[in-house]
Amino acid sequence: MVNESGDGDPSTLFDEQALAGDPPTGDCMSGWSTWHAPAYAYVDFGAPYHLTEIDLYDINNIGVFTVASGVPGQWTPLITYTTSTYKAWVQFPVDIVTRYLRFSKADNAGIIGEAVLYESGGPYAGSAATSTAAPPTIVLGAVDGVDANGATVRGTLSSGGLPASVTAAWGPLDAGTNLAFWPFIQTIDAQTSGAVAVTIPSAPDTRGVARLTARTEAGLGWSDVSPVFGLARAARPPFRETFEADAAGMAGVPGPVHIQNGWTSAPESAAIVTNGTTGQACAVNGGDLAHAFTNVPRQVWLRLRLQPRLSSMVPDNLPVDARVVFWMETNQCVAAYDGQTVVRATLPAGGDADGWYSFRAWLDHDRGVWSLWQDQRLVLSQLHCRTNAPGRMQSLIIRDGNEPGTTWADDIAVEGQPGGTVMLR
Numbered sequence: 001m002v003n004e005s006g007d008g009d010p011s012t013l014f015d016e017q018a019l020a021g022d023p024p025t026g027d028c029m030s031g032w033s034t035w036h037a038p039a040y041a042y043v044d045f046g047a048p049y050h051l052t053e054i055d056l057y058d059i060n061n062i063g064v065f066t067v068a069s070g071v072p073g074q075w076t077p078l079i080t081y082t083t084s085t086y087k088a089w090v091q092f093p094v095d096i097v098t099r100y101l102r103f104s105k106a107d108n109a110g111i112i113g114e115a116v117l118y119e120s121g122g123p124y125a126g127s128a129a130t131s132t133a134a135p136p137t138i139v140l141g142a143v144d145g146v147d148a149n150g151a152t153v154r155g156t157l158s159s160g161g162l163p164a165s166v167t168a169a170w171g172p173l174d175a176g177t178n179l180a181f182w183p184f185i186q187t188i189d190a191q192t193s194g195a196v197a198v199t200i201p202s203a204p205d206t207r208g209v210a211r212l213t214a215r216t217e218a219g220l221g222w223s224d225v226s227p228v229f230g231l232a233r234a235a236r237p238p239f240r241e242t243f244e245a246d247a248a249g250m251a252g253v254p255g256p257v258h259i260q261n262g263w264t265s266a267p268e269s270a271a272i273v274t275n276g277t278t279g280q281a282c283a284v285n286g287g288d289l290a291h292a293f294t295n296v297p298r299q300v301w302l303r304l305r306l307q308p309r310l311s312s313m314v315p316d317n318l319p320v321d322a323r324v325v326f327w328m329e330t331n332q333c334v335a336a337y338d339g340q341t342v343v344r345a346t347l348p349a350g351g352d353a354d355g356w357y358s359f360r361a362w363l364d365h366d367r368g369v370w371s372l373w374q375d376q377r378l379v380l381s382q383l384h385c386r387t388n389a390p391g392r393m394q395s396l397i398i399r400d401g402n403e404p405g406t407t408w409a410d411d412i413a414v415e416g417q418p419g420g421t422v423m424l425r
Contacts, residue, residue: 003041008034010041010103013115020057020114024089028057028114034105042072042102047123048217054092055116058085062346063110069098069219071134076222077177083110084344093180093382098219135219136164138212143229153198155212155223162216163190168198170210172301173360173373177222179213181371181381183299183362239293239414243272243280257282257289264290275354281410289398289409296393297416298365305356307408308332323385324370328357334379336372339386345379356410365391
């Protein structure tokens with residue numbers, strides 16, 4: 001372990017591997033403590049390895065911890081994690097070939113007690129020069145030929161003479177430099193240095209962004225994110241609710257929501273109320289607002305806007321079969337709960353002009369994981385669903401909390417991935 005900052009002992013990230021267990025469940029409390037920040041250290045495996053998962057033991061407090069791959073002096077962020085749980089293991093799927101892994105602390109608040117790495121296949125088979133070669137670089141060019149059926153993502157590759165596989169990753173929002181976080185990917189055959197072009201089969205969500213990534217035996221390189229591309233006019237999602245008057249069955253008149261547009265309220269406490277400059281929204285006070293769905297794809301996007309509501313406790317009376325649970329707290333945190341662990345991320349203060357926060361969740365029912373964005377920013381990644389059994393989204397429930405006050409929701413949309421089955425109301 002190379003301690004770049006000379007502060008603390010970063011080898012404590014790997015000193016309790018037996019206690020951690022496989023899969024890791026152990027209470028690993030040594031941790032990498034430092035006096036100053038930022039702090040950096042990297043590990044040299046001696047040869048490239050194909051890493052498939054990185055697990056971190058989050059002990060306490062809130063801070064930013066980053067894992068990067070590459071070579072000394074040329075690092076690509078792989079995981080950026082805001083510590084927010086108490087004595088809990090957090091899993092990060094990865095897909096990277098690298099000899100070096102760098103760990104960094106942006107501050108001294110959050111404490112990571114241990115790291116567990118998973119690899120596939122032992123030392124990566126390749127040329128003798130691979131262990132000292134730099135990872136490839138790839139520069140994004142144009143995204144052209146965009147229509148309802150697809151697009152072409154172009155770039156320029158420098159692979160250092162090693163064969164490289166090139167992948168285009170795309171989706172409605174930027175998921176960063178971890179391929180496992182992107183909902184859609186397309187890979188082409190091995191390339192050498194020069195111009196590359198990847199044709200993606202469908203334009204994501206009618207509007208989206210893309211990155212290119214290249215992998216050689218020496219590691220992985222990422223391009224910058226593209227500008228937003230897609231059709232000039234976004235298609236209407238299969239299900240959308242603004243709580244304004246529409247042709248689908250919402251009268252848009254202030255008052256009870258129960259039985260309007262497929263919504264049910266039990267007790268009948270949900271009502272449409274004029275809220276700030278955004279027009280009308282739904283207020284839920286002391287009950288549930290629910291909508292049932294059928295014929296839903298197994299990979300689903302959920303969009304909605306919320307106002308801060310709860311303190312930092314876990315809401316009571318959670319549905320026992322709820323696969324995904326999250327809420328907005330009055331301390332500017334968004335929190336998610338998998339039945340055992342609460343994970344939190346701090347959000348910018350204030351929200352929009354009326355104090356609303358816009359969220360978007362990607363739910364992968366086949367893999368049993370989900371991720372959450374807030375205003376184009378990935379805030380919670382690859383969280384576990386509360387139940388492991390494969391399933392589909394059957395209902396959406398807006399539940400008022402266990403504290404005095406009102407829960408507010410607005411601008412709700414549910415849609416499948418490109419080519420997915422349209423949902424029925």
